[in-house]
Amino acid sequence: MDSAVVLAEALARGFTAYALSFRYGQRHGIELLAADRVAKALGAADHRTVTVDLSALGGSALTDDIDVPKDRSGESIGHGVPATYVPARNTIFLSIALGWAEVLGATDLFVGVNAVDYSGYPDCRPDFIAAFEALADLATAAGAEGGAKFRVHAPLMELSKAGIVRRAAELGVDLGITHTCYDPVVRDGEAIACGRCDACILRLAGFAEAGVPDPVPYATGAARP
């Protein structure tokens, strides 16, 4: 959902968009299928999926043998960070995006991080984004001689989940083609959002607060309001 709205924002601002997804060892590839559907539907110029096998390093419920917490029951892994945190994930994803930007001759990166509903992930905060921007100019051939000035746009940073739902409506994004659930349930050969993981709970609460029904089905039957 967040990625779809970020892509729509980049396009609305007149950018040609090169969409990037990651096969990073997550338990299921459903979000990658959804990403491809979204990139095509919204009109990205290209969409690539890069494999970066973070499961080789362990340490997260999203890539490791740790259970995905349900019904807000999850233990924190310390520092108030939930078990679904993937160590340094956004740093890794932005670094790879930076590499592609250099190949393309692009200097504007868009990322769907969001500090309000951020679930305690450290790499979703404004000062993280600012530090990455500073790094980007030093890290690249384009930036090395002052030729390029990289910008990391995080247009969802200050929005609540309800704000993202409303922004999607304004930009004409069909959220029915997006996928959010960390741990979908297979029913009649189809993958359905569990409705109980943190990602589902935050999404459903966002739709509820925005007063809009969520167009995707849930295994719990939830479709608030």
Add this chain to the structure above:
Amino acid sequence: MDSAVVLAEALARGFTAYALSFRYGQRHGIELLAADRVAKALGAADHRTVTVDLSALGGSALTDDIDVPKDRSGESIGHGVPATYVPARNTIFLSIALGWAEVLGATDLFVGVNAVDYSGYPDCRPDFIAAFEALADLATAAGAEGGAKFRVHAPLMELSKAGIVRRAAELGVDLGITHTCYDPVVRDGEAIACGRCDACILRLAGFAEAGVPDPVPYATGAARP
């Protein structure tokens, strides 16, 4: 060669070393076999190889269909950067190392970048390393609450290739088990360093300057001095 000396440096300073290599779409896996050999020989506590398929993004002679320059003939890709530059590679590698460090509860990263013989790569310079250090504390759960202070050690930064050869001797590292060539030649079923790519030329010059014969064989027969 550089990675082997960095590993030896970390061990000499009393660290328990977790060695990390990358299958990043390079043309050959010979350096990964060598990395495993080196990690075992020197006594790393663990050695993992993470796949990050940068060839999906193109743009480098090391991962793309661009020829590896030989005999110092290579065209620059602009900004004085050679064709063997892989966009944002060290940023990506350090980011993944940061993720593993977080899983391990480690705060010290070692990297074999080297500014003197750096061939024009922007992500081998001291200010790049400093910017990454600043990012690391903001990017991680461990650093988020001031709990951890990450350090990126680049012990080869100020050394020439000859200096690295001499440091290897001081630390007792057998450079005969290392692999440096970008584009090895297969001869009698064995992969032999080409002796003509930038990596071979820098290595050979380093041995020559140090007055030490290079223990690895070369397709060109070079074994200076």
